[in-house]
Amino acid sequence: MATVEYMGKTFTVDEDGFIDTYESYCEEWVQWVKHQEGIEELNDEHKKVITVLQEYYEKNGIAPMVRILSKVTGFKLKHIYELFPSGPGKGACKMAGLPKPTGCV
Amino acid sequence: MSETPKPDELFSNIDYRPPSSGWMDTPVDIKKGIYSYAGNPKSLEYVGLPFARQWNPIDEDWSLPENWKEIISKGFRERLDRFRSIKVFMDICVRCGACADKCHFFIGSGDPKNMPVLRAELLRSVYRNDFTTAGKIIGSIGKNFKKIIGARELDLQVLKEWWYYLFQCTECRRCSVFCPYGIDTAEITIMGRELLNLIGLNIDWIITPVANCYRTGNHLGIQPHAYKDMMDFFSDDIEEITGVKVEPSFNRKGAEILFVTPSGDVFADPGTYTCVGYMMLFHYLQEKYGFDITWSTYASEGGNFGFFTSHEMMKRLNAKMYAEAKRLGVKWIIGGECGHMWRVIHQYMDTMNGPADFLEEPVSPITGTKFENAKSTKMVHIAEFTADLIKHNKLELDTSRNDHLKVTYHDSCNTSRGMGLLEEPRYVIKNVCNNYYEMPVNTIREQTFCCGSGSGLNAGENMELRMQGGLPRANAVKYVHEKHGVNMLSCICAIDRAALSASVEYWVPEVEVTGVHEMVGNALILPGEHKRTTDLRSEPLPGMEDDDAE
Numbered sequence: 087m088a089t090v091e092y093m094g095k096t097f098t099v100d101e102d103g104f105i106d107t108y109e110s111y112c113e114e115w116v117q118w119v120k121h122q123e124g125i126e127e128l129n130d131e132h133k134k135v136i137t138v139l140q141e142y143y144e145k146n147g148i149a150p151m152v153r154i155l156s157k158v159t160g161f162k163l164k165h166i167y168e169l170f171p172s173g174p175g176k177g178a179c180k181m182a183g184l185p186k187p188t189g190c191v
Numbered sequence: 192m193s194e195t196p197k198p199d200e201l202f203s204n205i206d207y208r209p210p211s212s213g214w215m216d217t218p219v220d221i222k223k224g225i226y227s228y229a230g231n232p233k234s235l236e237y238v239g240l241p242f243a244r245q246w247n248p249i250d251e252d253w254s255l256p257e258n259w260k261e262i263i264s265k266g267f268r269e270r271l272d273r274f275r276s277i278k279v280f281m282d283i284c285v286r287c288g289a290c291a292d293k294c295h296f297f298i299g300s301g302d303p304k305n306m307p308v309l310r311a312e313l314l315r316s317v318y319r320n321d322f323t324t325a326g327k328i329i330g331s332i333g334k335n336f337k338k339i340i341g342a343r344e345l346d347l348q349v350l351k352e353w354w355y356y357l358f359q360c361t362e363c364r365r366c367s368v369f370c371p372y373g374i375d376t377a378e379i380t381i382m383g384r385e386l387l388n389l390i391g392l393n394i395d396w397i398i399t400p401v402a403n404c405y406r407t408g409n410h411l412g413i414q415p416h417a418y419k420d421m422m423d424f425f426s427d428d429i430e431e432i433t434g435v436k437v438e439p440s441f442n443r444k445g446a447e448i449l450f451v452t453p454s455g456d457v458f459a460d461p462g463t464y465t466c467v468g469y470m471m472l473f474h475y476l477q478e479k480y481g482f483d484i485t486w487s488t489y490a491s492e493g494g495n496f497g498f499f500t501s502h503e504m505m506k507r508l509n510a511k512m513y514a515e516a517k518r519l520g521v522k523w524i525i526g527g528e529c530g531h532m533w534r535v536i537h538q539y540m541d542t543m544n545g546p547a548d549f550l551e552e553p554v555s556p557i558t559g560t561k562f563e564n565a566k567s568t569k570m571v572h573i574a575e576f577t578a579d580l581i582k583h584n585k586l587e588l589d590t591s592r593n594d595h596l597k598v599t600y601h602d603s604c605n606t607s608r609g610m611g612l613l614e615e616p617r618y619v620i621k622n623v624c625n626n627y628y629e630m631p632v633n634t635i636r637e638q639t640f641c642c643g644s645g646s647g648l649n650a651g652e653n654m655e656l657r658m659q660g661g662l663p664r665a666n667a668v669k670y671v672h673e674k675h676g677v678n679m680l681s682c683i684c685a686i687d688r689a690a691l692s693a694s695v696e697y698w699v700p701e702v703e704v705t706g707v708h709e710m711v712g713n714a715l716i717l718p719g720e721h722k723r724t725t726d727l728r729s730e731p732l733p734g735m736e737d738d739d740a741e
Contacts, residue, residue, distance in 0.1 A: 087245060101228050101652065146417035151458050154424055176651075187411070 092118040102176065104186045108143065111183030119181040123171055132169055132181075134159055139182040149179050149187055195224060195654040198697055202662070209303045215316070215343055219352040221248050224655030227358055227394040227648065234402035235391060238504065242391030248354070253347075259390045260345055264321060266389045270382055271322060277382050280374045281318045284311065290366035290376065295641050296359050299659030307366035307376040310356050314383050316343045354392055357383040359656060361648055362499070362531075363604035363641035380646075385501045393500060397647035400496045404508050409454035409492035415441075418488045421457050425467050432729065434721035437474040439486055442519065446485035447556060449516050452527025452573075453493040455685030456706070462688045464727045465528055465706025471715055472577065472708065475586070478718045480557045484525065490515035493532035494685060499647040506543045509535055512570070513547050523553040524570040528706050530645065530684030533572060534609035541567045558583040572606070574683055577711060578615040581622045587716040592723060593624035595733050596679040596710070599671045600629070601664065601691065602639035603684035613637070616683050616707050623714040628675040634667040642682075644690035654693075661694025669699045681705050 087106060090097045095114040098106040103122065105115060116136070120128055138158050142150040149155075152174055156163055163174070170177025175187055196204065210217050226248050235243035246254045256262065271278045291306040292298065303309055319326040319342035326342045337343055362377035370376075387393065400410035407414055413421070422439055429437045440446065450473070456466040476482030490511045497504030516524055526536060541547070550569035553562040560579045565571045580586050600620055606612040613636050621627050634640050643660030671677040680691055680702050692704045713726050725731055 100231075146420070147414055148412050148417060151421065151463065152460065153463065154421070157424070 090118060092121075100186060102180075102186055104180055105183050108183045108185070111140075115183060116181055119177075123177055123181070125170070131159075131161065131165075135161070135166065135169060135174075135178050136182045139178060139184060143182070143184050149175070149184050195658060195697075198658075201655065201658055205299065205301045205659075207301045214303065214309060214312075215338060218348055219355050221351065221355050222655075223249070223652075225359065225653055226355060226656075227396050227650045227653045230391070230393040230395045230398035234395070234399045235393065237402040238398075238405050238507075240388060240391065240393070240398070240500075244391060246391075248351075253351075253392070255347075255350075255390055259350075262389050263345060263350070263386050266386050267318070267321065270385065271318075274378075274382070276375070276378055280311070280376075280379055281315055281322075283372050284308065284315065284374055285372070286312070287371065289369045289371060290374075293366045293369050295361075295363070295365070295643055295660045295663045296656070299643070299662040300656075302359075304352070304356050305359055307360075310360055311374070311376055311379045312341070313349070313352055313356060314379060316341055317345045317349065320344055353383055354387055357387065358394055358648065359660075361604070361641045361643065361645035361660065363645060364608045365604065365638065365641065368608065368637055381498075381502075384499060388501050394647065394650070396650035397496050397499045400494075400647075401500055401504060401508065404492055404496065407491070408487075408489045408511060410494060410496060411454045411458050413454055413458065413491060415488035415491075418457060418491055422466075422470070422486070425463065425470060428727075428729070429467060429471060432723060432725055432727065433471075433717050435474070435717045435719055437470050439470055439473065440484075441486050441488055443485040444519050446519060447483040447522050448485070449490065449519060449521040449524045450484050450486050450527065451490045451493050451512055451515075451524060451570075453529040453532060453685035454491055455494070455689060456527060457491075459685075459689055461692065461704055461709070461728075462685050462706060464709040464712070465688070467727050468706065468708030468710070468712030468715075469527060469573065471712040471717060475715055475717055476557060476580075480585070482556065485519060485521070487515050487519070493527055493529040495532060495535045496647055498531055498535050505535060505539065509540055510544050512536075512540070513544050513550075516547065516569075517549050522551040523565075524550070525573055525576055526570050527573055528683040528685065528708060530603035530605040530686055531609075532605075533612070534605040536568055536570050537610040540570070555579055557585055572610075572612060572615070572683075574606075574612060574615045574619055574707060577708070578618045581619060586711075588623055588714040589716055590623055590625050590714050592713045592726065592732060592735070593710050594626070595726070596624055596705075597626040597628065597675060597677045598624050598679045598681050598705075598710070599627070599668065599677045600635070600707075601642070601668075601680055601682040601687060602635055602637075603682055603687055604639060604641050604645060606683055607639050608637055612683075616681075619707055619711065620681060623710045628671050628677055630667040630671050634663070640664040640667065642684075642687045642690040643694055645686050649686055649690050657690065658694060658697050661690065662698065664691070665694050665698035668695060668702055672699055672702055677702060679703055679705055681707055681710065683707050 087098050093114040166174050229246050232243035294307050297305040329336045360380040364377045367375045403412035426437050456462040495508050497508035547569045553565045553571045562571045640663040644657045695702050
């Protein structure tokens with residue numbers, strides 16, 4: 087597995103750049119994904135998406151389906167793409183430190 | 192992840208001229224966008240598969256066990272002895288080429304090793320060398336003579352070629368329909384993948400769902416409380432759209448029927464709307480006829496990625512269906528809209544995990560119809576069940592609520608070729624919507640083209656392959672879109688719903704994808720419902736907008 091060094095921290099990541107374990111999530115990781123995603127400024131809306139994802143993941147062990155994410159945050163899917171150009175999975179889940187979703191999705 | 196070429200670029204890149212060198216002399220070139228990532232070692236370990244390790248398909252060194260050749264050879268021998276079909280399929284191919292242009296991956300890529308005959312020949316060449324008398328005699332004269340009889344030794348390059356092309360086959364069996372000998376190339380792929388699994392060479396998009404399924408009962412790793420949470424979310428949706436509160440039951444002992452469906456229906460759009468359709472149908476039947484069905488958070492997956500790993504893994508993952516039916520004490524089982532789930536149920540389950548003599552032969556409690564075809568498995572496909580209800584006039588339907596749709600139907604490979612379910616879904620569709628158009632005859636029913644992403648190839652990193660493989664199906668969709676204005680592609684498979692959404696968006700973006708029971712849910716008039724102004728996707732229904740808004 088590849089490693090990423092950023093702001094003095096080292097992260098192990100998979101082929102698509104997802105962090106290997108949720109335990110390694112930290113502020114530096116957020117900054118790294120922000121940089122990767124080309125997001126200029128992290129605002130409260132970004133933070134809300136991340137918080138919702140993490141709360142759901144801690145409770146359920148998986149990422150929420152997109153419609154639940156939309157409903158709980160109050161953001162339409164289109165708006166989530168505006169916040170995270172790679173989308174809810176490859177952008178937001180990645181930043182939140184969640185594993186890559188795999189299955190019939 | 193690699194950049195997927197644009198549709199016109201991908202289309203114009205298809206080149207059907209084979210390379211100038213012979214196929215044995217053309218080394219494998221593992222390309223980004225075509226291959227899927229290697230299996231996560233944690234997932235292999237979880238289900239006890241051997242040689243779990245980090246490896247990368249594009250690295251020269253695959254960190255193989257030292258005696259890998261011996262393991263493969265022994266595994267090959269065992270399977271030739273155990274499966275008569277494989278022995279026959281290895282021997283009888285005359286390389287007539289009838290299958291060559293029937294594969295969606297060959298049509299979409301032009302790569303000659305995606306001709307089913309040649310994909311099988313990758314294994315057959317080693318079979319001839321190691322397991323036939325001719326191979327042994329000619330091989331003893333000298334290495335150069337082997338080619339005359341199409342034999343070659345297994346080496347690292349051959350192994351890599353196996354891996355690359357066995358994960359470019361969706362086990363759809365379209366080629367088999369055209370084979371004059373009836374060779375089932377899917378079985379050859381299944382066997383080849385089993386061999387690869389002996390040395391830890393699975394792909395992640397298969398093995399991680401397998402591990403999830405073994406742990407939680409479903410591919411996505413949905414735990415019971417989360418499963419219930421998602422269904423509650425759908426119940427709220429239904430209440431918003433219809434004014435009716437739907438309350439499905441879970442793991443309920445003493446229910447008459449158990450319902451098992453792919454977890455994709457509970458998690459991934461547009462399958463979630465199909466799930467909503469099931470929930471509405473069951474509620475309707477309960478209100479009207481006292482229908483008694485339970486969902487299960489344990490048997491919470493119809494699909495079986497074990498089928499894409501090995502016979503043993505398929506058996507392990509399938510076992511929960513009967514186990515849960517027994518635990519709950521139901522009489523029989525209804526299964527949801529899924530593809531390969533039904534190949535496993537129809538062709539393996541009874542002998543693998545049966546006989547389910549604790550269940551009864553399925554009889555619809557509403558119509559009294561005996562499902563003779565499900566006598567041995569005790570499991571009925573929901574399309575058959577619903578078609579029977581409609582036939583007996585048991586559903587109140589407002590078909591005009593599907594009038595905004597011009598619908599065509601994609602036969603899933605496994606329900607059509609794997610179990611002969613051709614008429615029932617069409618019967619349901621034609622009774623719940625008014626605009627239905629068939630795609631060309633050589634692309635439907637038993638000749639149906641694969642979605643292009645089945646058998647565990649629905650990953651993100653192999654998108655170029657998926658779009659190549661999705662081309663023939665999408666091309667037929669494009670035809671009915673242009674000729675009849677078709678805007679909705681229906682299907683009865685969760686992988687289809689995910690895979691076709693991507694390939695249709697790529698090739699024919701004007702068309703959307705739906706499950707059949709989503710359309711049933713649109714049309715079904717629930718007792719006590721208020722006037723509907725939207726469909727199940729919460730999109731406004733043309734001509735049925737809210738009176739207040741007018």
